[in-house]
Amino acid sequence: MSCHVARLLRAFLAVITLSAMASAAAVDPQTVRDLAFGESDAKIKAIGALAASGDADALQWLQALLDGDVKTVGEDQVLLVKGENATDLLTGKTVQPVPENADDVVVNNRVRKGLATAIATLRLSAPDRSVRLAAAKELQNGADEETLPAISAALAKETDAEIKELMSLTQASVQLGSKDRATRIAAIRALAESSNPGTKTLLLGVLEQKGGSYVEADAEVRGEADKSLRAVESKLVTGEMIGRIFSGLSLGSILLLAALGLAITYGLMGVINLAHGELIMVGAYATYIVQNLFRRHAPAMFDAYLVCAVPIAFATAGLVGMALERSVIRFLYGRPLETLLATWGISLILMQTVRTIFGAQNVQVENPSWMSGGFVAMTGIVLPWSRIVIIGFAAMVLLLMWLLLTRTRLGLFVRAVTQNRAMASCTGVPTKRIDTLAFGLGSGLAGLAGCALSQIGNVGPDLGQSYIVDSFMVVVLGGVGQLAGTVYAAMGLGIVNKILEAWSGAVLAKIAVLVFIIFFIQKRPQGLFALKGRIAET
Amino acid sequence: MMGTAFVPAATGGPRFIGLLSAGGWSLYGVAAVLVLVVFPLLHLAVPADSALHVSDYWVTLLGKIMCYAIVALAMDLIWGYTGILSLGHGLFFALGGYAMGMYLMRSIGHDGVYQSDLPDFMVFLDWKKYPWYWSFTDHFWYAAALVVLVPGLLAFLFGFFAFRSRIKGVYFSIITQALTYASMLLFFRNDTGFGGNNGFTDFKRILGFPITAPETRMALFVITGTALLGFLLLGRWIVTSKLGRVLTAIRDAETRVMFSGYNPLYFKLFIWTLSAIICGIAGALYVPQVGIINPSEMSPGNSIEIAIWTAVGGRGTLVGPVLGAAAVNLGKSWFTKAFPEYWLFALGLLFVLVTLFLPRGLAGLLRGRRKAP
Numbered sequence: 001m002s003c004h005v006a007r008l009l010r011a012f013l014a015v016i017t018l019s020a021m022a023s024a025a026a027v028d029p030q031t032v033r034d035l036a037f038g039e040s041d042a043k044i045k046a047i048g049a050l051a052a053s054g055d056a057d058a059l060q061w062l063q064a065l066l067d068g069d070v071k072t073v074g075e076d077q078v079l080l081v082k083g084e085n086a087t088d089l090l091t092g093k094t095v096q097p098v099p100e101n102a103d104d105v106v107v108n109n110r111v112r113k114g115l116a117t118a119i120a121t122l123r124l125s126a127p128d129r130s131v132r133l134a135a136a137k138e139l140q141n142g143a144d145e146e147t148l149p150a151i152s153a154a155l156a157k158e159t160d161a162e163i164k165e166l167m168s169l170t171q172a173s174v175q176l177g178s179k180d181r182a183t184r185i186a187a188i189r190a191l192a193e194s195s196n197p198g199t200k201t202l203l204l205g206v207l208e209q210k211g212g213s214y215v216e217a218d219a220e221v222r223g224e225a226d227k228s229l230r231a232v233e234s235k236l237v238t239g240e241m242i243g244r245i246f247s248g249l250s251l252g253s254i255l256l257l258a259a260l261g262l263a264i265t266y267g268l269m270g271v272i273n274l275a276h277g278e279l280i281m282v283g284a285y286a287t288y289i290v291q292n293l294f295r296r297h298a299p300a301m302f303d304a305y306l307v308c309a310v311p312i313a314f315a316t317a318g319l320v321g322m323a324l325e326r327s328v329i330r331f332l333y334g335r336p337l338e339t340l341l342a343t344w345g346i347s348l349i350l351m352q353t354v355r356t357i358f359g360a361q362n363v364q365v366e367n368p369s370w371m372s373g374g375f376v377a378m379t380g381i382v383l384p385w386s387r388i389v390i391i392g393f394a395a396m397v398l399l400l401m402w403l404l405l406t407r408t409r410l411g412l413f414v415r416a417v418t419q420n421r422a423m424a425s426c427t428g429v430p431t432k433r434i435d436t437l438a439f440g441l442g443s444g445l446a447g448l449a450g451c452a453l454s455q456i457g458n459v460g461p462d463l464g465q466s467y468i469v470d471s472f473m474v475v476v477l478g479g480v481g482q483l484a485g486t487v488y489a490a491m492g493l494g495i496v497n498k499i500l501e502a503w504s505g506a507v508l509a510k511i512a513v514l515v516f517i518i519f520f521i522q523k524r525p526q527g528l529f530a531l532k533g534r535i536a537e538t
Numbered sequence: 539m540m541g542t543a544f545v546p547a548a549t550g551g552p553r554f555i556g557l558l559s560a561g562g563w564s565l566y567g568v569a570a571v572l573v574l575v576v577f578p579l580l581h582l583a584v585p586a587d588s589a590l591h592v593s594d595y596w597v598t599l600l601g602k603i604m605c606y607a608i609v610a611l612a613m614d615l616i617w618g619y620t621g622i623l624s625l626g627h628g629l630f631f632a633l634g635g636y637a638m639g640m641y642l643m644r645s646i647g648h649d650g651v652y653q654s655d656l657p658d659f660m661v662f663l664d665w666k667k668y669p670w671y672w673s674f675t676d677h678f679w680y681a682a683a684l685v686v687l688v689p690g691l692l693a694f695l696f697g698f699f700a701f702r703s704r705i706k707g708v709y710f711s712i713i714t715q716a717l718t719y720a721s722m723l724l725f726f727r728n729d730t731g732f733g734g735n736n737g738f739t740d741f742k743r744i745l746g747f748p749i750t751a752p753e754t755r756m757a758l759f760v761i762t763g764t765a766l767l768g769f770l771l772l773g774r775w776i777v778t779s780k781l782g783r784v785l786t787a788i789r790d791a792e793t794r795v796m797f798s799g800y801n802p803l804y805f806k807l808f809i810w811t812l813s814a815i816i817c818g819i820a821g822a823l824y825v826p827q828v829g830i831i832n833p834s835e836m837s838p839g840n841s842i843e844i845a846i847w848t849a850v851g852g853r854g855t856l857v858g859p860v861l862g863a864a865a866v867n868l869g870k871s872w873f874t875k876a877f878p879e880y881w882l883f884a885l886g887l888l889f890v891l892v893t894l895f896l897p898r899g900l901a902g903l904l905r906g907r908r909k910a911p
Contacts, residue, residue, distance in 0.1 A: 272708050274842075328890055336708045337623045338893040341849060344842050345889020352882035469719045469838065472712050507723050514720040518696075518713055522703045 032089050035065065036078040036105050044114040051118035051150060059122040061089070066115045071102035121147045124154035124167070132158070136166040140198075143170045161376065169198050176206060184216075185224050192228035197236060203229040243381045244498050250387040252494025253394035256487060257452055258467045259474035260401060261445030263486040266475055269418065269438055271329055272340040275347035276471065277464025278354075279443045282320055283313035283450025284459045285354060288363050303368040306455070313451035314444040320350075321443020325436050333435075347464065355461045362460035371455060390452045397448055402483060404441075414438045473517050557774045566767070573604075573763035578756050594752070601759045601827040603867045604766050608820035610847040610859035611769050616813040617845065618853030619777050620806060621789030622706065626696075626714030627817050628841035629721050630689035634818025635831040636725075637688055639738035640672060641681030642749070642826060646742045658740075659733040669731045678745055685822040686815050693814030694807065701806045706792070715838050722836035737832025744826050755827065762823045766860070769816055773856045776809075785809055786854075846885075849892050852899025861900055 034046035050058040064070050064080055071079045071086070079086040079095060079102060086095045086102075107115065116138060123135035143151060148171065155167045168190070175187035188206065191199050206225040208215045216222050258280060265273045273279075287309040294305035324346060332339040367386055374382035405411035413434045416424040425431045453463065474493060478485030493513060500509035558566060577600075581592040609631055617623050643657045652661040656668065674680045696717065700710060728734035747754045776782050787795045788802050795802055825831045834840075843866075851862020866888070873881040896903065 272712075328894065331894055335893075337617075337711065338897070340623070340708060340711060341842070341845055342890045342893040345846075345886040345893075348882045348886035348889070352879070352886065356879065469716060473716060476709065476712060507727055511720045511724055514716050518717060519699075521705060521709070521713060522699050 029090050032078055035061075036070065036072050036089075037075065040108060040111055043111050047111070047114050047118045048147075051121045051147065059119060062115055062119050062122070065105060065107065066112065066119065068104055068107070070105050071098070072105060073099045073102050117143065117147055121150040121154075124151065125157065129160055129163070132160070132163050133166075136163045136170070139170050140166065140173075143174050148174050165194070165196055169194065169196055169202070172199075173202050176202065181218060181221065184218075184221050188221065188224045188228050192231040194232060194235075199232045200229065200236060203232065239381050240502075244502055245495060246381075246383055246387075248495030248498035249391055249491065250494070251498055252491035253391040254449070254453065254456075255467075255470055255474050255494055256394050256490035257390075257397060257449035258446070258471040259478075259486050259490055260397065260483075261442040261449065262471050262475045263478070263483060264401075264414075264442035264445065265439055266472075269435065269442075270336065271333070271439065272336050272343065273329075273442070274340055274343040274468060275324065275350060275464075276343075276442075276446050277466075277468035278347040278350035279317045279321055279446035279464070280450040280453065280467055281354060281459075281461065281464040282350065283317045283447030284365070284454040284463055285358065285363070285450075286313040286316040286447065287451045287454040288358075288365050288459055291365055303370055306368050306371070306451075310448065310451055313447040315447075317447025317450065318440040318444030321446070322436050322440035324443075325439035329439065330432075330435065347468075351461050351464070358461070360461060362458040365454040365459050367455055386455050390455065393448075393452055397445065398483075398487065401445070405483070410434075410437060414441075473514070477517055477520060553775075557771060557778060566770075570763075570767055573767070574760055577763075578760060582752060582756055594755070597755055597759055598827060599868075599871060601755070601762055602824065603864050604759075604762045605820045605824035605827070606844075606847065606867055607860040607863040608762075608766050608769055608823070609817050609844055610851065610863035611766070611773055611856060612813040612816035612820070613844050613848045614851075614853060614856055614859040615773055615776065615809055615816075617848060618855070618859070619782065619789060620785045620809050621792075622806065622810065623708075623711045623845060624714050624810075624813070625711045625838065625841045625845070626718045627813070627844045628838075629714075629718040629836050630693060630814040630817035631821040631824070631844075632721075632725075632831065632833070632835040633689045633692065634685045634821030635825040635835065636732055636738070636821075637675075637681055637684035637818070638822035638825045639741075639831045640675040640684070641678055642741040642744060643738050644672075644676040645744065645746075646740065649742050650740070657733070657738075659728075659736065660731075663728060672731070682822070685818050689814045689818030689821075690811050693811045697807045697810040698803075701803050701810070715841065718836050718841055719838055722833050722838075725833035725836060733832070735832065737830060738825070739830040739832075741826065741829060749826055749829070758823065758827050762827070765819060765823060770856060770860065776812075777856065781805065781808070843885075846889055846892065848899075850888065850896075850899055852901030852903075855899070855901040858899050858901030865900065 028049075031046045031049055034042045035050075038046065047062065050062060061070070061080065069081045070089075071081055073079060076090070077095070077099075078089040079098065080089055081098055081102070084097060086098045087093070088095055120135040120138040123131050124139070126132050126135070139147070139151065151167055151171050151174075155164065155171060158164045158167060172187045172191050172194075175183050178184055178187070188203070191203060203225050206216045207222060207229065214222060216225070258276075261279070262273065262276050265271045265276065287306070290309040290312050291305050294302050294308070324343075328342055328346065329339060332342055371386045371389055374384040375388065376382050405414065413424070413429050414437075416427075416429055417431050417434050417438075421431055424434075449467075450463070453459075453467075457463070470493075474486060474489045477493065478487070478489030496516075497509055497513050500512055503509075504512065555563075577592060580590055581597055584591045586593075609627060613624065613627055646657065648654070650658045650661075652658055654661045656665060660668070675684070696714075700713060705713060724730055725732050725737075726735060732738070741749050743749050744754065744758075747757075749755075777785070784795065784800060784805050787800075788805060792802055821831075821835075847863040847866050848859040849862070850866055851860065852858030866885075869884070870881060873884055892899065898905075
């Protein structure tokens with residue numbers, strides 16, 4: 001008995017000295033004891049108290065407790081073990097070496113959960129954004145009325161929108177479980193402002209029926225919940241629509257890039273190039289090579305590789321295209337069906353060549369850091385930078401092509417040869433050279449498409465195959481020889497495809513679009529924007 | 539467009555005799571005896587250790603190639619004679635194959651892995667009964683009717699709309715490719731009810747006969763051979779008739795045909811639908827011999843390959859495409875065994891070289907040489 005008293009006295013003395021020394025052990029020793037020796041209930045209470053204190057050291061201890069680094073020796077030493085060293089939490093003294101007979105502090109599942117929640121609560125005020133975000137996510141499932149004040153306090157200080165959103169959702173979900181009716185109604189009203197999909201689940205939970213009776217007994221609260229639910233749902237629908245239109249635009253811009261080259265070779269020159277998809281693939285692989293060169297020789301400038309890859313992809317695909325025009329396609333002008341077969345053969349050869357050189361597996365093309373992440377348009381709707389950049393890129397390519405075709409001598413020649421080859425030749429246009437150049441331009445555009453595609457999809461030998469049917473559809477739908485038609489068709493197809501996709505699934509959407517095109521061609525065989533005049537029929 | 543030697547129907551004598559020249563008939567007879575008599579005997583009657591024995595491998599390979607030859611023949615009618623390049627013949631082939639496959643799946647009975655009334659893939663999807671479009675497919679003749687009707691009807695509808703709005707040339711080719719591609723996507727789906735990715739396989743019997751027995755296989759082989767020889771004569775009969783002349787005229791100058799008072803729509807529609815039906819029958823003969831049908835038969839690449847068989851053989855000659863299909867596929871099976879990684883190079887080069895240097899195909903080569911002296 002006296003022994004106990006003496007121990008307690010010693011402990012008190014220690015506490016006094018410790019506080020006087022204002023050492024690391026700023027926590028009430030009773031709390032430490034509860035933590036180390038108490039029953040589960042006492043432990044959880046102590047943890048809650050620590051968490052509420054907002055002490056920086058508390059976080060460290062709680063973490064150590066969770067990691068099993070807090071040990072007890074007998075009933076009078078609580079050690080915080082760090083490798084070879086240990087600190088006595090009661091006395092603040094260093095103990096070395098760690099005693100052999102040190103026991104682990106019992107942390108059962110209940111305590112563990114409490115610990116995790118407490119740690120998350122403490123981390124909510126960490127300076128690092130990612131730590132706070134992780135903590136907010138952790139708290140979504142673990143918060144209760146105990147942690148509510150800490151969450152509310154952190155929420156008031158928080159500046160980051162995403163974290164704020166998460167925390168207020170957590171706060172509301174705790175408040176929804178409150179016994180106080182006013183608190184519940186206030187929480188439900190607050191939720192109406194949210195546009196987070198999680199809110200819907202929360203509110204639906206309030207309106208849920210279990211075993212014939214409502215979970216929420218109060219009719220007025222339910223009414224409020226219903227109102228809030230409708231508000232949230234309408235916001236969610238708007239958000240979803242924005243997201244869908246954006247992904248439609250993104251798909252459209254990709255189709256546009258893939259189809260612009262075809263619009264030149266097929267639309268303007270009348271050459272069916274089934275190897276167009278493989279020229280896209282060549283562009284993507286050129287990007288891959290540039291990326292590897294940068295990684296090996298200039299890792300510091302890695303982020304700039306894409307800027308460098310754009311002209312290289314254009315040039316590589318363009319040169320391959322010009323070589324094809326010179327060696328094969330030139331001899332097949334005026335025989336479109338034969339051209340179709342020959343270019344299919346070329347596509348097989350190109351694919352197999354790439355397979356032989358790079359292997360049949362997909363290769364890894366990494367986004368530069370400035371393209372990763374996204375722009376948060378609304379809660380729950382993140383528009384990836386890579387896709388935004390590609391939309392911008394497509395617009396730029398379109399503008400450049402328009403300028404090239406309408407404002408330059410080359411463009412004038414291309415249009416002249418397209419409209420009347422014999423007459424153009426008579427007036428001194430070097431038609432054969434123009435053919436080669438125009439085909440090279442179309443192929444180069446395919447290369448640019450490949451460069452863009454490498455940033456958002458897999459790069460493999462089959463890359464081109466998946467785009468060839470789609471891009472032909474764009475050109476056919478848009479009308480032959482029409483840039484504007486190509487743009488409208490690409491964007492229209494992209495958006496319609498994405499909207500249908502949400503409604504009926506990806507494959508059915510694709511089938512629906514193809515069937516639609518087949519029927520559309522019935523009505524307007526010349527595409528959306530038919531050439532007017534007498535040149536339509538040959 | 540293409541200088542095809544057009545042999546007019548012989549005047550005098552019954553029309554049937556005039557279909558082929560005397561030399562043609564003798565070659566035809568030799569081919570018939572080889573395929574229908576000699577080959578089966580060599581396989582079934584000659585003991586396996588004899589040098590003259592024809593192995594299972596060759597029976598399957600040649601049976602398959604004869605199916606392809608029928609497809610090439612169908613392609614020649616529409617492309618070689620009428621000038622319409624279809625990139626959708628793989629679809630009609632596969633539809634015929636699927637129709638036959640439905641019957642074959644039904645006749646597995648309870649011998650599947652799950653020993654259920656339903657095919658294994660439906661058990662796997664937890665379906666309790668057959669979807670409506672599977673009804674009656676356990677009757678062989680109904681399935682046989684589907685083999686003809688499904689590709690025929692689809693081709694008729696599609697062709698009617700396409701030809702009516704005067705879609706032609708490359709446009710038509712690309713639209714047919716899109717149709718094939720869309721169907722492939724559809725058949726790849728599990729809930730379409732045709733086995734998804736894996737398609738139909740593991741057939742056990744056909745009309746009660748075990749499907750892997752040598753006699754059954756030989757019977758299928760002979761039926762395929764008969765079909766091929768029959769379609770050759772049918773094709774010959776069509777292209778030497780007045781109808782055939784109009785078709786060739788449409789190929790060479792469609793506008794002039796219209797100015798002469800013909801409506802090309804029905805001519806095109808007839809030959810297009812017939813071609814699709816022939817393809818469907820080829821598919822139906824193909825499936826029991828090869829033992830599997832899956833959506834990859836509808837991939838755009840397959841349909842284009844059909845065109846190259848026809849081009850290699852020589853368009854507008856009927857016999858040419860048959861030889862072309864045989865040559866390309868024999869080459870393929872040799873290449874894929876000897877140099878698997880170079881087959882696509884070879885095929886690709888074939889596409890390029892044939893279009894550049896051999897516009898009249900193998901048949902043109904042979905004919906040119908015969909004319910030379």
